[in-house]
Amino acid sequence: MVFQKGQLLVREVRTADADHLVRWLSDERVLFFYEGRDQPHDLELVQERYLAEQDDGITRCIVEWEGEPIGLIRFYPLAEDGFHIRGYPSDLSVWETDHFIGEPGYWNRGIGTELIRGIVEYLTESKGAEIVAAVPQVRNTRAIRCYEKCGFRRVKMLPRHQKHEGVMQNCWLMEYRHLD
Numbered sequence: 391m392v393f394q395k396g397q398l399l400v401r402e403v404r405t406a407d408a409d410h411l412v413r414w415l416s417d418e419r420v421l422f423f424y425e426g427r428d429q430p431h432d433l434e435l436v437q438e439r440y441l442a443e444q445d446d447g448i449t450r451c452i453v454e455w456e457g458e459p460i461g462l463i464r465f466y467p468l469a470e471d472g473f474h475i476r477g478y479p480s481d482l483s484v485w486e487t488d489h490f491i492g493e494p495g496y497w498n499r500g501i502g503t504e505l506i507r508g509i510v511e512y513l514t515e516s517k518g519a520e521i522v523a524a525v526p527q528v529r530n531t532r533a534i535r536c537y538e539k540c541g542f543r544r545v546k547m548l549p550r551h552q553k554h555e556g557v558m559q560n561c562w563l564m565e566y567r568h569l570d
Contacts, residue, residue, distance in 0.1 A: 392451055393512045398504050399454040400463060400512075403440055407452050410459045411436045414492025423530050424490040426555040453489070453505055460496045463489035463509060468523065476523065476563050477546065485519040488526075502533075506540040514568040522566040527552060527559045534562060542566045 392400045403411075414420050415431035425431070431439070440450050440462070447469070453461040468476070468484040478484050487509055491497055513519035524542060526533040534544070542564040550558035 392449070393508055393516075395504065395508045395511075397456045398501070398508060399457075400451045400505070400508065401454070403450045403452050403462070405441055407459060408433060408436055408441060410452070410492065411440055411462065414462070414490070417492065417494075419494050420490055420492050423527070423533070424488075428555050453491070453501075455496060455501055458493075460493040460501070461489060461491040461505075463487060463505060465509060465513060467517075475548070478521065482520050483518050484521045484523055485513045485517060486523045486525070487513070488524060497532075502536045503539050506536055506542075510540060510566050510568075520568050522568070524564045525551065525561045526564065527554060527561050529559070534564070537564045537566075540566065 392402065394400070412431060412433055415425060415436060418427050421427040421430065446466070448464050448466040451463050452459050453463055465485055465487040468478070468486050470480070472486070473480050473484070476484075487506075489502070489505060491502055510522050513522050524537050525548065526537065528547070544562045545565050546563040548561045548563055551561040552559050
């Protein structure tokens with residue numbers, strides 16, 4: 391277990407999570423915001439991207455609500471090239487996160503807000519993060535509102551930053567500063 395707060399539990403992914411990940415990552419409602427509807431995931435792709443041992447520094451976790459798997463969150467220390475793109479000095483401890491709630495029945499219930507508050511607390515207290523960053527697409531207003539409710543602020547527009555459904559999308563660099 392990575393952390394638990396009330397009904398919310400975040401734990402590292404396991405092989406047994408494959409079916410949930412395949413279902414979520416082939417659901418057009420989820421893919422509209424995460425990965426892209428042109429990137430439906432089958433079992434092989436889920437195993438390659440989310441379940442296989444990887445040396446990329448990314449921690450991949452399942453989000454559970456009341457014992458039910460409902461989504462995924464990833465977090466990782468910002469890589470060297472990310473400091474330059476985002477404009478951070480290299481001596482800061484910066485962690486980045488992204489997530490999705492894969493069960494649409496759990497959308498708009500405040501669970502994403504609890505999740506982001508929990509990951510901020512975990513990263514600042516357990517990993518020494520001075521800044522927690524997220525890079526949602528500008529059009530993903532639900533995610534942007536969620537991050538803002540958790541104390542993140544929009545810092546910098548990253549034009550044409552992320553390819554989504556064949557089109558380079560503008561993203562917001564959003565950050566929570568534990569320094570302040």
